[in-house]
Each structure stands twice: as C-alpha cells, then as structure tokens.
Amino acid sequence: MTDHIALPLSILIPLIIGLFVHMFGDRPNQRDAVSLIGGIVTFIMVGWLLPEVMAGARPSASLFEMLPNVSLAFRVEPLGLMFALIASGLWVLTTLYAIGYMRANGETDQTRFYLFFAIAISSAIGIAFSANLLTLFIFYEALTLSTYPLVAHKGTDEARKGARTYLVILLGTSICFLLPAIIWTYGATGTLDFEPGGIVRGHLPPAFAPLLLALFAFGIGKAALMPFHRWLPAAMVAPTPVSALLHAVAVVKAGVFTMLKVGVYIFGTDYLAETGASVWLVWLAGFTILAASIIAMTKDDLKARLAYSTVSQLSYVTLGMALAVQSGVMGGAMQIAMHALGKITLFMCAGGIYVATHKTKVSELDGLGRRMPFTFAAFAIGALSIIGIPPTGGAWSKFYLMLATLDAHQQVLLIVLMASSLLNVIYLLSIPARAFFLPEAGTALRGFGTLKEAPLLCVLPPCLTAIGTIVLFFHADRIYWLIALIPTAGGHF
Amino acid sequence: MADLIRSIAGHYNYWMFVILMMTGLFIVVSRGNLIKKIAGLNIFQTSVFLFYISMGKVTGGTAPVNTGRAGEVYSNPLPHVLILTAIVVGIATTAVGLALAVRIKESYGSIEEDVIEDMHRTERPA
C-alpha cells in the first residue's frame, strides 16, 4: 500500500483534525488548540518526507484501481513536496493568525470555518502528492468544494454572490475543459500517470498538442489565466485568513502547481519545446501579467488590489512552464514558494489593518504606518519580495524567470517582466509609502484616536513570514536543490 | 384514380383503424372532461383491437377449430388471443382511470380540467 507512513498521514491528519474541530465545536479554546497542533503535526509529517526525497526516494501509496490502469494513488516528487511543505507550513501560521482575527472580529460559525479549512488543506496536500491526473482532479474538485463554504462564510448576499462566481468559474472550467483534457489524454495514451519526460509523446499528433494544452491551461481555472480570472477577486469576500492562505497560497498555488505538473510530467518540456505547442500560452501569460497589474493599479480596495496582483503573479508560473526550458520550470517552481510567502504576508497585514481600523481602502491608510509600524514594515518587506528586489526571496524567482526568457529566445517577454515589476513597485510600494510618509488625513484623524497595532496574534504571523522572505533570499539554495531534482530533460542552451 | 380507390377499398379495415384511432386521440386531447377523456382513450384502444383482429383474419377462413377436415382454411388465432389479453388490460386501465376520476370529483368537486387547473392556480404553487 504505502512505503512511507508519513505520506498517508499528511493527508489524513488534517481530516482527523477537522473531525476533532467539529467535536470541540462548543469549546473554542480546545478547538483552536487542536487546529494549531494539527497544523504543526501535519507540517512535521510533510517535513519527514523531505530527507527521503532529497536522497532520491519517491515514496508512493496506492489505494485501489478506479479505471483500468488508473488508481487512486500518491507519489511524492520534489515539486509536490515543495508545494506541500509551503501549504502545511503556512497553515500553522495562518491558524495562529486566524485565531486572532476571527476572535477579534467576532465572526460567527467559527467551527465550520476551521472544519472546512482543515479539509481544504488536506485536499491541497492531496493535490501535491497525486501520482496521476485523475487523483489530482479528484482533490482539485475537493479543494474547490471545501473552500466554497469559506468564501460564502459571512452569508450575506454579497458573500453568496461572490461565492457563486467562485464556484461556477472553478467548477465550470474544470468540468468543461480539464475533464475532457484528462479523458482525451487517457483515450490517447491509456495512462494518466505523471512520468518524467511526459506521456503524450508518440500518442498525440503535434498538431493537436496546442489544443490539448489549451484545454488544460483554461481547465486549470485555479491558475487564474485570463479570461478565467474573475473568481479570484470575487473570492475576496471571504474572511482574510481564507484570502491569505487559500487565495494567496493553497488554492491558487494548486492551480499553477497543476499547470507545472501538466507541463513537466504530461507533456514534457522537450515535447513542448519541439512542437512549439506552448508558444501561444507564453503570450497569453505575458498578457495576463501586464493586464492584471494594470487593473490592480486602478483598485482602491486593498484586498482587490492584492487579488489582481496575485492574478498577475500566478501567470509568472504559467509563463515559466510555457517557456519550456529548464530555467523556466525552476523559476516557476521557485515563484510558487517565494510568492506564497510574500503574498500571505501582504494579506495578513491587510487583515491586521482591517481588525485594527476597519479600513479596506488604500486611500484611507494615509499616515497609519506610524501607528502600526510592525504591520506596515512587514507589508513593505512582503511587497519587496513580490516585486523581486533583494534582499528578499522573490528576487531569485524573478531572476530565473528572466533567465528563462533569454534561454527560450523570447526577449519581448523579458521586457514584459520588467514592465510588470515596475508596475508592482507603483501599486504595491505606494501603500506602505503613503502609510509612513503622508500625514494622517483630516477626517481620519479624529477616527484614529488611540488607535494602535492589531492584536498580537494578527501582527506576529506576518512579521514571521516577512522575515521568512528575507531568510529565503540567503538560503535559496535549499529550495534550489529540491527543485533541481525536477526532471526536465531539456534546458541549458 | 381507380388505383387509389382500389387501394383504399382493399385496405378499408386499416382506414377504419386509422379513423377510429384519430377520433379517440382527438377526444383525449381536446376534451376537458375527464370522463370524456377516458371514453376517447377507449375508442383509441378499440381501434388497436380491431387492427389486431382484422390482421389475423384470412379471407374465407373459418374459425380456428380443428375439425379434422383436410385443406380447410382458418384464420390466424394468435392475434385474437393476444387481443383478449389487451382487452383485459384496457378494462383494467379504464377501471383505474374511472376510479381516479371519482377521487378527483370527491376532492375537487369537479371533473372539468379547466376548473381543476383554476383551483391549482389559486393554491400555493408547489
């Protein structure tokens, strides 16, 4: 069944935690403690797999055969392990943060919130460890469904409307595009396993490759490729911990992770490079990067601005895959890690600001930095990482992606990336700049009164992640050695 | 023209079947009175019975009884037997239909479709 106990446990523990959370529904302290401990245990379980994978082992588990040649099966490979590490590690911090946020805001239905949060994490780890497309698809849908109650959490008309958009786009694209792509792949190759070097070579005429890739690229709605990106801003009606972990890390990263998996293990970068099947995707990703950045600039709502920034940043990963060179895949994989840490910082800060001031608009934050120095300092560091300025981890992923554009002889895209970074500077760094350097607005002055930082549990986690982005700049080699194990045969030109 | 007349006359049993069937269906569709609907349904079913019976009839044939005389032509008994079953089914259907009409009359006070539909409209929609 399995050759490493940590593999099934890392998927099962969050579910068991969900069960306990449900049982302790009427005792908030125990419930939140269980959530936190569960997060730590899950992270340890996933971390336990790391040395094995680094040593070249590929722990796997198989449950039962669903279709001929396709089982519900798991296999830990470097890319998936990295994703699982990020998801489970940040779950711990987000739980800490959520305890502070949910209590400070007096949110209702907290038990339901923690329950579905745990299920969502389990689904995300399931995606990370899937050994084939069908297993991945199952957990992909489970992730969509389990996050729906989180998005609709507030139960207001606005929340339900946003959640409906969320569900229709994510389920719709996956059923209408991803599922036929999977069935087509299965029909053509007779397998759905993720194999180094891809499985479609020799089974799929190169002329059809762009079409199949299009079904995948649009089917993976969680990667928020335009024009199927609308769900991400719509999901911002959710409480901030949800936006922070799920819509900056778990859900969206599950999307681009799937994108990388499909590119590397279904098509194979060589096949993509030879057939040129992904050239159109390079341009679409480039367009999404720029367009989403421009839209982000126009948004005054802080979370909406961050959401569009996410849309833009996700396409960096898609771009890395579509360039079909090794440096692109490495840059994409690194972007998953770096952006996760940076963006979760920004969201947690946004939540902290909301808890302390109930402000959601960028234009209302003038001068707040002096009252909430830790929050805004963390925000600034997170923003630097998103932009890709040293000494933050984001610099490395941007570096590799820019290298990849040159490797793939797509110089125009290099300019696109640079332009996007410039836009990032404008719409992200302007926020802490206004908060620190502009005077407090007249009307707001009275409102601020004795205002100070949000509760400790809302400030500590973003500070930790902000420090994390800096640590990752100096220790990027750890990630490098892990993702260098991703088998991309082609590469250095 | 002569051919046409001959064709009509030669298949007159089928024409009868078609006319009866259409009459029955028309009544079912056009009448709002539930009893009349059932009557129409009966006419429709009767046309089917006639269709089967005429199908088995052999011109000049006798009843299919084994008299021991050689070379005697007799009608095909099978369709006739089948239609006995169909008649039984038809009677059962009529009985259930009439029973339902009685219950409808009891609970609505009418067997006119328009009246019943009006009552449905005023009741809370399901």
Next chain:
Amino acid sequence: MIAGATAGFIAKHLPVLVVLVPLMAAPACLITGNRHATWAIATLASWTSFALTVALFIRVAGQGPLSYSLGGWAAPFGIEYRADALNAFILPLIAGIASFALPYARGSIGRDVEPRQQNLFYSALLLCLAGLLGVTITGDVFNIFVFLEISSLASYVLVAAGGGRDRRAFKAAFDYLIMGTIGASFFVIGIGFLYMATGTLNIADLAHRLATAPADRTVRMAYGFILVGIGLKLAMMPLHQWLPNAYSYAPPAVTAFLAATATKVSLYVLIRFLYTVFGLDDPFEAQTLKLLVMPLGIIGIFAASTVAIFQNDIRRMFAWSSIAQAGYMLTGIALMTPQGLAASLVNIVNHGLTKGALFMAVGMLTLATGTSRLSDLRGIGRTMPWTMAAILAGGLGLIGVPLTAGFISKWALVSAALDAGQWWLAGAVLLSSLLALGYVWRIVETACFGKADETRVIEPVPLAMVIPAWGLLAVSLYAGVQPALIMEGANAAARSLLPHLTGVGG
C-alpha cells in the same frame, strides 16, 4: 436432502421465480390485511427477488445466456424467459431499489395512506415491481406489453396514493394514466406491425427474421410506433409532460422507487428493441436514431436542466433533472457504438442509485418540515445537516463531481463521444453539467446560507427512512469509487449486443 432439492428447484426455475415471487406476494398482501404483516411479506418478497436477480446475474456472467420456456412450451410458440448479459445487468437494480424502497416506505407511508389501506399500497408496489422485472426478463414482445401495463397500472395507483396529503396527486396520476396508456397503445400497435411482417413475437426469432429480410414499410412503421410508445414511457423530450407532476406529488417512497426503476426499464426496452430486435441495419432506423433521437436527447438535457433551475419545489426540480438524465442515456444509445451503449447502461444503473437516494433524502426533508418548497427551507442545513449532506452528495453525483457515481457515467459518455469522433457532443455533455450545478447549488445556497426560520417545527425522521436512504447513498458512492463491477457488466452487455452493430456507420 430437502435443501438440495430446493436449491435444484430454484436453480432450474430461476428466471421465472424472479418475477413470480413478488407477483404471488402481491395477492398475499391483499389477503393478509394487517399492515405490519403485509409490510413484512412485501419486504421479504423484494429481498428474495433481489437475491434471485443477483444469483441470475452471477449465473449469466459465468455461463452465458439462460433460456426458460414458460409452462414447458418451447419458443417460439411458447413464451420464453431469457436472461442475457443485458437484462441480467438491469434486473438487480430494479429488485435492489425495491429492497431499499420498502423499508423506507414503512417509515414514510403513514403520512399518505391510512393504516387500514396500507396493505393495498404494498400490493400495488409489489405488482409494480413484478411488472418491471417481467418486462426486463421476458423474451416475448407481447409479454413485454402485458408486464409493462401491469407495472404502469400499479404505478398510477401508487402515484395517486399521494392524494391523501395533496389532492394534486390524483390529477397527476390521471394525466400519467392517459399518457401512459397512449404510449402503451402505440407500443402494442408497433408490435402488431412486427407480427404482420414476421409472424413471430419471440425476440430472438424476431431478431433472426428481421436480420435476414430487408426492412420494408411495415417494419419501419413498427419501428416508429415502438419508438414513440416507449419514448412516452421513458419521458423522452417532448413526451415528458406526465413526469414532473407524477414525481412531485407521489409519496416519497414511490417517487424514489419509480424514478430509479420505471424509466430505466423503459430505456432497457428501447435498447432491447433497437439493438436486438431491429438491429439498426436499415439506414432508416439508424438515421432516425442519429437525426431524431440524438437531437431530442440533447435538447432534453439542456431544456429540462434549465427548467429545473427555476423550480421552487425540490422534488419537482429533481423530477426535471430526471428528464435531463434520460437525455444523457438517449444520446449514449443513439451513438450506436458499443462504448456509447455501455455508457448509457452505466448511467442507467448509476443514476438509478443516485436519484433513488436523492429522492429518499428529499423525502426525509419533506417529512420533517412538512414542505418541499425551497423558499420555505431557508437555512434548513443548520437544523438538518445530515439530511442536507445526503442531498448534497446526491446532487454532486448529478453534476458529475469525481468520486460520485455520476462522474463515472459522465466519464463513460464523454469517452464514448470522443471515441465516436463526436467532439461537439462531448462538449455539450460537459457544458450541461453546469446547468446541474445551477440547480443543485440553488438548494445548497438556500439551505445552508439562507436566514433560518426560527419558528420552524422539525419533526423527527423515523430510522426506517434514514437507514435505507443512507444505505442507498452509500451504494451509489461505492459505485463511484469502485466502478469496475458496473462498468464490466455494462461492457459485457454492450458486447453481447455488438454483433448486431456491424454494418452501422458510426
């Protein structure tokens, strides 16, 4: 010794016993009178019948088709009961659903039928079951008509049994009776034409004679009449008008039973006639399927799903969903490939299980709250989370989310469409899933996130309803996780009909 003799007797008469057990139990219920005793008899009969169908399935899978001459009269003169890979695959579904529906009925029927009349209700249910099983197992086309009418007459009565709670059930049953009888009459006219053309009523004999002789106008007339007649019975768009009312007003146990079996058996009859009897060698027959049934199926999927979205009554919503699902099965049949046929068969079983469980869960909701109107059920998910979870699980099956039975059906149908080169059909099937998402999510949103009505009185749901509903749901989920058995059964059935498919372009 005696046990051995009994086993031998059962083995020898297995095909007829499958029908005979519920058929004999029906009058037994009538005579017994006591409602507890009749319930026990009915349940025992349906369980026995289920065990026999399973035995039959195993035997056919192992030893091939099984023929039984009724009364010892050899076919084609006598009536033949014939179990092959196709009907042995459908039979366990029918008897199995009945085995779940009867315990469920015990918990729920008190609302609809007075205690002293409940023995009549159980007799009617058994007659309906016997009729459906008879339709499926018989090898004689006229016998199909007779059994079809036995089951239909019983189901009119069963639908009317809902009249105790809502008088609209009477009118629904009446309309159902009119439409059903017209359908049956069309069917019997078609059989008459077949007899005129071939002089036989035995299915195997018919298949043989029609395959050797070129199709003439008489055969084509038969084809048309049978297609329309059965189309009415299985609620093929636009012959579906009877279904929404009948399913909405019948007692919950009846709706669950009929939705999972009656239309499915009609689909079986259609498959039997199209693929075994007619064989589709005649271009007229094949073209009708391709140019009429296929478009009607697709229109049915989209139109019925769209209508379902705008229903306020949950039961009516799922009734429309059943019409849409019939569309999926029709398109699979109309693909005229073994894969398409297998996909339809998988769908027949999977949808039967899912919809049966779904109507049972909705019945629990209706019983507890006294209403099935969505607008009266706001926030019910908070007070009845488990029942809502069951409805959600069934609903996800209708959408076709992975790990549900519906996903397997959809997978099979899309694969078949791609295999046949019908890209647009695969696209249409997947696109229509969004409509299913639409109506399922209306329920979820209203029930789970709506403002709850504080004054609502919730009556306890008897365990006799909860256990069968969850049991059937568990079976349907199992069918989604471990689809191998059903898929293999469907493939074997489709393969057994395959010889007749040669020569059909597609």
